[in-house]
Amino acid sequence: MIRIANCSGFYGDRLAAAREMVEGGPIDVLTGDWLAELTMLILAKDRQRDPTGGYARTFVTQMRQVMGACLARGIKVVANAGGLNPRGCADALRQVAAELGLSPVIAYVAGDDLTPRLEELRPLLTNMDTGEPLGDRPLLTANAYLGGWGITEALARGADIVVTGRTTDAALAIGPAAWHHGWARDDWDALAGALVAGHVIECGTQATGGNYAFFQEVPGLEHPGFPIAEIAADGSSVITKHTAHGGLVSVGTVTAQLLYEITGPRYLNPDVTARFDTIRLTQTGPDRVAVDGVRGEPPPPTTKVCLNLPGGHKASISFLLTGLDIPEKADLVTRTLKATLPDYAESEYHLIRSDHPDPDRNETAFAHFRVNLKDPDEKKFGRPLTAAITEMALAGYPGFFGGPITTQSYGIYWPALIPNALVTHEAVIAKTHIPIPPTP
Structure with a gap:
């Protein structure tokens, strides 16, 4: 063995x-x-x-x-x-x-790297989960398994x-x-x-x-x-x-x-x-x-391909909600942000109830309100977002605490299939390239 x-x-x-x-x-x-x-x-x-x-x-x-x-x-x-x-x-x-x-x-x-052959292969790279064609979307990576x-x-x-x-x-x-x-x-x-x-x-x-x-x-x-x-x-x-x-x-x-x-x-x-x-x-x-x-x-007869597409930018903001009227405080944050911020391609608002009824200490009186935002336009993040949060400090719910804001770019995973015969597989040793044919 x-x-x-x-x-x-x-x-x-x-x-x-x-x-x-x-x-x-x-x-x-x-x-x-x-x-x-x-x-x-x-x-x-x-x-x-x-x-x-x-x-x-x-x-x-x-x-x-x-x-x-x-x-x-x-x-x-x-x-x-x-x-x-x-x-x-x-x-x-x-x-x-x-x-x-x-x-x-x-x-x-x-x-495994298919990026040099994208124009040839692009019509075949249909999303294997959704059936959506790749079209002319830009790609960051394209690799066959x-x-x-x-x-x-x-x-x-x-x-x-x-x-x-x-x-x-x-x-x-x-x-x-x-x-x-x-x-x-x-x-x-x-x-x-x-x-x-x-x-x-x-x-x-x-x-x-x-x-x-x-x-x-x-x-x-x-x-x-x-x-x-x-x-x-x-x-x-x-x-x-x-x-x-x-x-x-x-x-x-x-x-x-x-x-x-x-x-x-x-x-x-x-x-x-x-x-x-x-x-x-x-x-x-x-x-x-x-x-x-x-x-x-x-x-x-097909080989799986992993593609990564540039998705845009995303931010995540956490608000700490304390004491009484937790759902109402979360609703106020939602209404305020939707009235203040620009429209985003995707926005999610989640109330996470980690608080306890009749808490005996501060640590069991907290709930979290999470806001996730995504958009291709980087200008919608940064100052417009931080200003909207900061301005809520004395004008929002009692016990306001919001932040930190983390902003980063993100990618989109796109799985696809191509015929085995289109995969170029080779071992390279001592500057010699040995082609590896696909298994029938």
Whole structure:
């Protein structure tokens, strides 16, 4: 089997996790997931500030901590931390390696970025939730979800570190498992098993007790360990963690993560469709859950695309309401703002009743009134908004307290599908570009 360890569930996860997984016990591959859909928008803003950016810089920091140990122990590293700029991330890792006096073989996976082909693809990018055509809307990012075979190819050609952009989360496990076991493109059951294992560990400590409804059952949740998937040649696996690390691996924690982001029994990926209604879970020992019986089918004929559109600007204002007549005070704030402020594309007014009847102290006498505003026109924010709030200070409800106002730009997530044949997927190693054909 191959031991695939996770060290990140999102951009901003525990910085020490990579070192903890490398030093905590034997592993063969260190992986991590940095790319939520929101993260692509964050990286787009980063790239606007610095054209050489657009990748997860924390990953580079982690690799500075563990690169030498990984090379010494033969641990491969596979991460989607390349974000919008996998080549730039690979270059940053090469610089770190040079500073440390190391010579790893670093590869990256490309082809997910569709922005250079937008005019060709734009008519196809219909919103898969609403059916709305994209039209001529401006875009910040457009990335196809690639599968794991580019990772497999890079590892087969001797890569020590493989950096990807927008791959599927499970591809980080499928790619190394297929390389280690020599699977064919149509070994559906084995690939589906690796997909399930990858799905379990992709969110890091969510598989070891984090965000778990029965969290009181979890020991050491103050600092849970990250998960490991031991994937066998037939695709079956054991989900576990390093023995000395906190947290819990149980049928319950694994089930909770399996159901995360799932809409039905068929889980679609570019490499394989996994039948989640065939999964068997068995507790085989402390912090060891066997996953087997997984059946696989060919992947769908389309590839999912993550697009981020500029949405405009938004502001959120909180008012503290105290004492008596809470609903009437909220109504007065609403009437005042609607009479004072310009019209916004979207406006929401929420009364949050955190106060108690007949409170015995101030802390239980407070309610919150939240106002959320969105509009493409930045001029509607700033001074017009702050002035309207400030002028209520002596002219509004008794006990007035309003603020702070937080204003920021926001993006719109737009999911779409394109035919697999239109996706350009390639592994790049030693300046050689190896095309990866789509799975039929």
